[in-house]
Amino acid sequence: MRTLLHLSDLHFGRVDADLLDPLRDTAQEIAPDLVVVSGDLTQRAKCHEFVAARAFLDSLPFPQIVVPGNHDVPLYDVLARFFRGLGRYRKYITADLAPFWTGDGIAVLGVNTARALTIKDGRVSWSQIEGIKARMCGLGDEVIKVLVTHHPFDLPEGSHHKKLVGRAREALVALDGCGIDMILSGHLHVTHTGHSAERLNVGGHSTLIVQAGTATSTRGRGEMNSFNVVRISRQRAEVEQRVWDPETRKFETNARQAFERSAHGWVRPHRGHSTQERRGTSSGASSR
Template identity: 35%
Template sequence: MIRLFHLSDVHFGLEDTAALAWVADCVARERPDAVAITGDLTMRARHREFAAAADWIRGLGVPVTVEVGNHDLPYFNLAERFLDPYRRFRALQGAVNHGISLPGVAIVPLKTTARAQLRLNWSKGRVARRSLEACLGAIDALPSGTRAIVACHHPLVETGTRGKALTRGGTSALSALAKRGVLAVISGHVHDAFDILHPTAYGPVRMIGAGTLSQRLRATPAGFNELIVDEGGLTVRARHDQPVTTTGLDL
């Protein structure tokens, strides 16, 4: 059995300190095999926000993988955003892993961010051909029998939450992932949990979203997902630091 904690949208700089303390306590007591954070680790990609995030991650004491989110690209320094948008994010490499391999399970990254797009809202998702090819190549290279969980920031299609991803290239990406039989696609961005099956020409793909650990709440309290992978498949439980009163979004 493999147990993962799936976090997203921590937004250091506008983080919920009580929620982070609660998660750290859960990790210390329960010792998951790994923690996957699906983007928006920071609020404005400031150096001090990344430094605070790295300190918190190191304190967890378990393997952690972090995917890049739209808030993790420079917001104020446009020259850096266009010339080297992931430089500050790469500085985290001393604290995290990029993709994780566990017994029989691998977390494979899929980048859905872009330094700029041909639309006004650059915060929305985009799956570039190169990013998809890198993800598919990593899946194809896995040892036989390894089940792949793909981790990205933006949901690849809309999931019925209040927040929207509007991910370009997401539908075709899901079809390619379905063809490879991925166990699930985990993401964040919309700040509410979800767990749905999305149909494709190659069969359904399970899409799982984690909520937020920041002050930027939407329909549900701060929380994260607990994923258990065993011979029976994948079980997901959304965990919150307060009771959930909104129906229809909890797992």
């Protein structure tokens, strides 16, 4: 199985500094094949915040796929917001807004959903959808295909948030024939794992939707800091939630959820064969 370390919503400028060293140590222990960071590296897209974020990324294992979030676009600096947008992100993090990595049967593509015209909402453009199709649809069925976005393609049940990433349904319909296996996202500071067939009727293929909480921000929105460890093969996927425990001062395993590949994509195992486990708080739906 391939192992992905999924971090999101670091928010340098509003981080809990006590979490940084334990997170680095845990990341090294996990030794992932790929580190994925699904946006909001900074709180207000300031230069010193990007410098701190860059130093933290450099302390984590490589290779990495990183995408920006809405907080990585300046908010109060109007000229920078509308004329330079992700300029600071490009300077300090990466100029590649569609990063791609492939290795040993897996392909991971980052998609930028941050937009200057909205404060917090995101969108996938038609040209980005075509770019995803061009990059991913031609890969063979034996390749595991993963997308990384900041804004979510699904919402936890009962969430008071109403907006998915713009064109979420249209993108999933357009990508139905590509066999996308998984979409990793963040933004809500809430952990959620499911698959598109549970609530989104968008075609014949079921894609895993995996959302991470905030790994290091003080803006927990009712959840402890957390991240995901994703292990995936052609026939099985496991999503492990690691949650910060103030008593042990470690990121402890809180829940594991398993999915199996069916003729129509990813589904939860039949009752009686589920390996879902929980320790303490739920990794399912909760409001921000």
